[in-house]
Amino acid sequence: MADDIMLSLEGLAKNFGGLAVIDGVSFRVPRGGRTALIGPNGAGKTTLFNLMSGVYPLDRGSITLDGARIDGLPVRRRIACGLSRSFQNIRLMAHLSVIENVMLGQHSQIAGLRQMFAPAQGRRGAPARVMAEERLRAAGVDCDPDAPVSGLPYGTRKRIEVVRALMSKPKLLMLDEPAAGLNPRETAELSAFLKGAAAEGLTLLVVEHDMAFVRGLCEHTIVLNFGRGIYDGPTAGVQDDAAVREAYLGTRGPPAREAGHAA
Amino acid sequence: MSGYAQGIVAIFCINLIFAYAIFITAASGQLNLGGAGFQAIGAYSAAVLSNAGWTAGWATVPAAMAVTALAGFLIAFPVLRARGVYMVLATFAFAEVVSGVLLRTKSLGGAIGMVVPDYLALPALAGSAAAAMLFVFFLMTTRFGLAIRAIHDDETVAGVMGVGVRSMQVAVFTLGGALAGLSGALYAHHFSFVEAQYFNSQLSIFVLLFVLIGGTQTAWGPLAGTLFFTLLPELLRVGGSWRFVVFGAAIVVMMIVRPQGMITRALADRLSPRHWRKAPPAIAARGRHGG
Numbered sequence: 188m189a190d191d192i193m194l195s196l197e198g199l200a201k202n203f204g205g206l207a208v209i210d211g212v213s214f215r216v217p218r219g220g221r222t223a224l225i226g227p228n229g230a231g232k233t234t235l236f237n238l239m240s241g242v243y244p245l246d247r248g249s250i251t252l253d254g255a256r257i258d259g260l261p262v263r264r265r266i267a268c269g270l271s272r273s274f275q276n277i278r279l280m281a282h283l284s285v286i287e288n289v290m291l292g293q294h295s296q297i298a299g300l301r302q303m304f305a306p307a308q309g310r311r312g313a314p315a316r317v318m319a320e321e322r323l324r325a326a327g328v329d330c331d332p333d334a335p336v337s338g339l340p341y342g343t344r345k346r347i348e349v350v351r352a353l354m355s356k357p358k359l360l361m362l363d364e365p366a367a368g369l370n371p372r373e374t375a376e377l378s379a380f381l382k383g384a385a386a387e388g389l390t391l392l393v394v395e396h397d398m399a400f401v402r403g404l405c406e407h408t409i410v411l412n413f414g415r416g417i418y419d420g421p422t423a424g425v426q427d428d429a430a431v432r433e434a435y436l437g438t439r440g441p442p443a444r445e446a447g448h449a450a
Numbered sequence: 451m452s453g454y455a456q457g458i459v460a461i462f463c464i465n466l467i468f469a470y471a472i473f474i475t476a477a478s479g480q481l482n483l484g485g486a487g488f489q490a491i492g493a494y495s496a497a498v499l500s501n502a503g504w505t506a507g508w509a510t511v512p513a514a515m516a517v518t519a520l521a522g523f524l525i526a527f528p529v530l531r532a533r534g535v536y537m538v539l540a541t542f543a544f545a546e547v548v549s550g551v552l553l554r555t556k557s558l559g560g561a562i563g564m565v566v567p568d569y570l571a572l573p574a575l576a577g578s579a580a581a582a583m584l585f586v587f588f589l590m591t592t593r594f595g596l597a598i599r600a601i602h603d604d605e606t607v608a609g610v611m612g613v614g615v616r617s618m619q620v621a622v623f624t625l626g627g628a629l630a631g632l633s634g635a636l637y638a639h640h641f642s643f644v645e646a647q648y649f650n651s652q653l654s655i656f657v658l659l660f661v662l663i664g665g666t667q668t669a670w671g672p673l674a675g676t677l678f679f680t681l682l683p684e685l686l687r688v689g690g691s692w693r694f695v696v697f698g699a700a701i702v703v704m705m706i707v708r709p710q711g712m713i714t715r716a717l718a719d720r721l722s723p724r725h726w727r728k729a730p731p732a733i734a735a736r737g738r739h740g741g
Contacts, residue, residue, distance in 0.1 A: 264612075272610065
């Protein structure tokens with residue numbers, strides 16, 4: 188039935204202590220679509236990503252990826268189901284080189300102990316390494332693949348993280364603020380690169396504060412506030428929605444209420 | 451070679467294998483402060499089997515490795531339930547338990563120790579040390595090595611990337627156990643005598659220092675650390691009992707000068723021939739101007 192649905196969340200809930208950080212979130216992400224997930228700080232966007240990728244266990248609800256329930260799977264299994272992600276604060280392995288970080292993204296593709304103990308990252312011309320180098324070039328990352336990542340510029344590291352997430356051949360790529368800290372040229376390049384990936388069948392779910400980037404990339408937007416979905420529709424309609432405006436800008440309340448706050 | 455030199459080379463070989471045992475777990479971010487416990491299990495396994503009539507020394511060695519690997523595998527589960535410094539203390543406690551059990555077991559000689567009938571000469575030790583070193587170097591170039599280094603840097607992200615973090619940690623404890631068992635068995639067969647007091651907490655601390663001072667980022671680290679720790683105290687012998695003071699000061703200096711260890715990833719890269727082959731001309735030019 189749900190051939191056109193890539194990801195379906197039903198009634199997701201997560202409490203930290205007594206605080207309901209995610210409080211009954213349900214939405215669907217269409218196959219091959221480019222969907223944005225936005226909301227004010229603390230709305231629960233990153234927590235939602237952590238629930239989907241399995242970093243946090245779920246309190247309630249279900250996650251269905253491409254027709255299969257994944258919420259019961261341990262973290263390491265979910266990437267093999269086709270769910271890959273990047274992180275809000277770049278989380279590349281500081282002591283690994285560029286190529287090693289990218290090749291770590293291939294880990295879920297390894298079949299059996301023989302590949303696990305086959306020589307990997309060092310050898311030039313090894314198919315896995317060649318593929319990783321090609322992906323880096325395709326994403327416009329122009330640096331020595333054997334350089335340690337820790338010394339590279341922010342924008343380059345940000346893109347390496349996206350490439351790493353793509354190495355597992357995901358069906359759904361979740362990006363957590365991919366454009367944060369990029370300059371306008373880099374942002375435009377990233378947007379074009381992601382559009383190209385989506386054109387090849389990849390489904391995108393993007394958390395981003397840069398609304399120009401969101402409008403340029405995503406046709407569909409979900410807005411989250413205080414752990415609840417408050418908008419789910421075309422990106423073009425977001426800024427005219429009353430609930431969204433209230434979430435970002437606050438209410439124009441009656442004077443009596445403001446006086447009450449001040450007291 | 452004089453008897454003195456032979457003794458140093460033998461201890462160096464045993465310590466080197468021991469250091470690689472600790473290095474494998476350290477490379478994945480788990481510090482094992484119970485190395486002596488694992489080495490003792492290997493040494494006593496070899497001693498018991500040798501006394502039981504496994505006359506050929508070479509047969510007791512793989513058996514001792516298997517027993518110690520099993521110990522590493524089994525102890526990994528309770529130890530890995532603790533995190534950070536508590537995990538380190540758990541490994542330390544494990545070694546103390548091993549030592550206590552050995553001291554109190556009459557059939558193992560108690561505090562008197564055990565004689566080991568079969569003798570393994572220096573070439574066997576050197577060959578084993580070289581093989582252990584090559585094995586770990588190889589391991590670090592595989593996907594397995596990449597995965598454990600990833601766990602060292604960020605467990606959460608390694609898991610998200612599909613690495614089975616827990617099973618990898620158990621695997622490194624098991625492999626580390628096998629190598630520690632090898633070092634213990636070689637110790638037993640070379641010195642023909644084992645006693646529980648040798649496998650004390652100071653040994654556990656020292657072997658961890660070999661690895662940390664040598665550096666955990668590349669497989670060169672344990673070699674550098676073991677050389678430093680085995681040879682420097684001997685070179686300092688001329689200083690009489692002051693040598694321990696000088697040695698301690700040298701360790702402090704090393705930690706200040708090279709907090710990441712003697713051999714870091716960056717240093718290994720700079721020294722590798724591959725780096726020179728593709729060195730950009732800018733470096734050569736800088737070299738000319740900078741002298």
